[in-house]
Amino acid sequence: MTEHTPPTALPAWLLEDAELCTAVQRHDFGRVFRLARRRAGISYSQMAIACDIKPDRVGTLARGQGKVATFEKIVQICDALRIPGHLAGLADRPWEAASGTGTEADEAVLRRRFLQVAGFAATMPTTLTQPPGRIGQKTVTCLRERTARLRRLDDVLGGGDTYRVYTTEYQATKALLRQASYSEATGRALLSVLAEQAQQAGWAAFDGGREADATSLYEASRTAAIDAGDAALAGNALAFLAYQRLGGDRQAGVEIASRSTESIDDRTPAGVRALLHERRAWACAVAAMPTEAERSLAAAGEALAESAGETPPDWAAWVDRTELDIMTGRCWAELRRPLRAVPLLEAALARYADSHARDKALYSSWLAQAYLTAGEAEQAAAVVSRSLALADGVASVRPHKRLLTVLAGLSTTRYRALPAVAEVLEQARG
Template sequence: MTGTTPPTALPEWLLRGQQLRTAAAAHDFGTVFRVARRQAGISYSQIAIACDIKPDRVGTLARGQGKVTSFEKIVQICDALRIPGHLVGLADRPWEPVPTGGGAEVDEVLRRRFVQVAGLTATMPTALAASSGRIGQRDVARLRERTVRLRRLDDVLGGGDTYRLYTAEYQATKAKLRDARYDEATRRALLALLAEQAQQAGWAAFDGGRETDAVSLYEASRAAALEAEDAALAGNSLAFLAYQRLGGDRRAGAEIASQSTRTIDASTPASVRALLHERRAWACAVASMPTEAERSLAAADEALADVHGQPQPDWAAWVDRTELDIMTGRCWAELRRPLRAVPVLEAALNRYDDSHARDKSLYSSWLAHAYLTAGEAEQAAAVVSRALALADGVASVRPRQRLAPVIDDLSAVRYRTLPAVSEMLAQVPG
């Protein structure tokens, strides 16, 4: 390795071990830290300083609580511990050596770098044709496949990390619509793709705290979807806009969500029907409309029963039984019905993998809220502690925004002396 080797650099023999390689590939840095201390004698305090992580956070991760999901933090850990990039899915780091001999080692490095260049190309805006060239349906299909791949980043990264990438994709498609040549069918396909990309970019903007940008992108999405005559995407853009309004005029937000469900017709895919109905349920719950919320949850449940065996658009395919259960629990928590909210949220979150750190942390906030509504402060504090650990390092403003009111309530004098609450409050960033 080139340059100054830090004292936290893992020895070569440890990097060859299967336990560490498996943990690194899964981004399970808690196990990496634990193995580094036990087998290489690198203390948690040394790791904390080198990786710029609070010492208690290093210990929490080593105990199997929480995940590191920020791209920047993953890079920082790899550089501090000298974990080669390919072990975690990154390009080779600047400090990694370039073999000068021959044989299999050189071939492997060259192979990795070829894959890395291909991977970088797949995550940067690119033109399938010159701006003045002609494109067809096959080109649009390739762009849609690319959009599907990039959407997967939202599973593990927050909007603060993905916003620029998704916006660049949207702008690249917009440029094709403006500059390329195509027939009418391709134009409509491009417009539908543009609407889909605008929704993804708007979601990242919302998740990253860019409220104004999110509204603008959702409105642009609706305009493109209407021009493309794609009712499903038009309906989803309304559902997104309804989410934005719920922070202000809640009744208006519920009405926009109702408009989104009125776009449903006999051709609407089942997953889209489920998505629009569950989002309306949430809007109605926030607007204190329990009867309408329950009706929409039932409609979403009915739609999900029709999903099996039918082709569904990728942008709605994430709506499944667990997602609907979480939404059901969220609605009942918002309506202050903890006896209905807690069981369904507990069961659904137990099925939800910690690798989805942002979403699990966010959804846990409603479980904590439901416990506190039921007068179970210790249980609420325990849930908040887990949610804070999950949210640490995630480039999303929403988990912390949602947890803040629960933390404020638990800070009341009548709760502060409870051990679980005092431990949780000590975990809150200053």
């Protein structure tokens, strides 16, 4: 039997790279993680599984924050990435002799480790690993709770890392709907979970640059939500579709976003109302409709005020005052009103943790854009510099696309000779 090679094993050519060797010798495993992802295509989530490190910790280390200091963890990382012991100052590792002790069970171990990292039990529920029989609300509750826990990965990882995880969950629930038996009420609840999972998978697809997959998943989500009688999720599916459409037909994006707010009724939670109104505001801002944007922002603010003490569905729980301030600042930046945009964005982003690297880098791009609109190129360059550092190694196409737009503005003849601007343009090229 041959030695099992884990999917996180670094290729031989990378192990000979001077930069990687130096990072390993210095036990700078944040740089090792970053190089493994950038040059070998090994995702942070894969490394988190194999190294038994929380995904947010991998991302934090990759951004140069913190270090691995314990002997046990250094050994575990070297074994997971198949880094020869001598590079890290260790004795030769047992697998270096290709002793042939690996087994097919190693893959199951990796899967169980991922579930532990994500906050789950060590094994999948029997309803997903064995042919299902009769299921009830308890199964639906377990699925919804797991979906909520998996959603936390999106706080620290980009869609390039989470897409496969979320689509696997979605497909598993689809199979359950086909194969299990259940009451009508349980079936509707299961469809609601399916709609929620499809939206999460669609968001990861969109974030990772899989536009066609995102559209398909959002549309499937809306169908499932309608069949489930879940008007709030059906409205949110439309809001996702509108957000995606804004990259092309902006008027169509406004129309779809307006349909999402028209789905609001007396049963819609206040937090969901705030979410749908703020997304319509963004569609209107992108379409250069300031009056409508301001009206929707006001409606979002009113709904958020009414949400105090209410427990929103988990998929809308992230909408708070800071989020609304950021969206308001983004709208005013997009509408070229920097005097309104800058104070809001500066204050809100100061409250926003760097651990949410993708979103902070993305949102900061509108702060940079607002500064540039005001002719403050040096301030814009400083913001872009911080955003580039935050976005480094994040598996998301969106921050990079946005920052390229601002960098294009900075690279004009008017600004590029300024020392601060020249420095950030060089940083972007690196």
